[in-house]
Amino acid sequence: MNYKRPLNINPLSIRLPITAIASITHRLSGVVMFLFIPLLLWALHYSLSSPEDFQAIKQYFLLPIPSFLLWIFLVATVFHLFAGIRHLLMDFHWGESLAVARMSAMGVFGITLLCAILFAYRFWM
């Protein structure tokens, strides 16, 4: 191997196509969702325990940091869901051309952004 060959291994200097960004974000959102499972199970446990605990959980998720975490989880879930639907459609050969793939990727980001704004409005307005 020619060890003097030019090397560019700085990922931040490489411009990825939007389809690639959609792909890696799909993976990242999946990991994020997985990390939220303990919190969600804990919340579910208390929400089903008693009326007092249910109200306590409701109040808890109105606090700044918990509501922000919940928002993060919902945005990640929405993205993962719609990127996943796009994935399934491509499995059935819909949208495999570059032009459509780019548009569907943009669509997924667009829907996610809309939901992110919707949830933010719902949570904090």
Add this chain to the structure above:
Amino acid sequence: MSVGGRGLKDWVIQRITAVFLGAYFLFILGFIFLHPNLDFSQWYLLFQKGSVQLATLIAILSLAFHAWIGLWTITTDYVHATGIKLAVLSVVGIAILLFVVWGVLILWQ
């Protein structure tokens, strides 16, 4: 699990669990949106329904498979040293098992 010649099986399981999980998530989200000012009895009674308990149980199991396949894929992509990979997958696998048991316990608490 998922070592050697199981590509197609994992591919199918990932898609089937994905469809079920998507439907289940939309069901729960829809319920919450259709019940503004949700109270304990509405939420509790929802999870007392046999159909909801069954769907939730399937969702928990689906999530276990879906998450395992996803995380195995990610680990295989980024962790190449066999020892570390085994350690990471062990932690992930045990975590998933714990989540399944915990989830089932919550469902029938």
